[in-house]
Amino acid sequence: MAQVSGLRWDNTGTVVSMASRLTVSRNSPADVQQRQVIVRLDGEPFAILLFGQTLTREISPGSHRLRFDNTWVKKTVEFKAADGEEVNYNVINRAGRFTWWMVAVLGAGPMYLTVERAPAESRSAQSSSAALPNAP
Numbered sequence: 001m002a003q004v005s006g007l008r009w010d011n012t013g014t015v016v017s018m019a020s021r022l023t024v025s026r027n028s029p030a031d032v033q034q035r036q037v038i039v040r041l042d043g044e045p046f047a048i049l050l051f052g053q054t055l056t057r058e059i060s061p062g063s064h065r066l067r068f069d070n071t072w073v074k075k076t077v078e079f080k081a082a083d084g085e086e087v088n089y090n091v092i093n094r095a096g097r098f099t100w101w102m103v104a105v106l107g108a109g110p111m112y113l114t115v116e117r118a119p120a121e122s123r124s125a126q127s128s129s130a131a132l133p134n135a136p
Contacts, residue, residue: 018084088118
């Protein structure tokens, strides 16, 4: 099976699937903007995100596992990506109730992770809607 620019086809030239895309962002105003978040996809390194960073990669359609780690807390999410789907996650590194007190006294404190998935989008739907003229 060959793949070029997100399309996959078999030896007969028939398109069999369209690659999906995974985007992980760390840009929420609720983020404490401290520490890095290490992201792994299916056990492989995906990104090390600091506040304000976003990374997008093509992934194969199907089931996947994302693991987020801020070196204090780890969170794992499982998801399925359909053919051509744009999967978007936002990770938030947030302070707990006693975080800032511990930072003041001990110099470090726990940061917690919140992982949010944005509604699914299809690239074919995006390109179709982009081609429609604006209504008056």
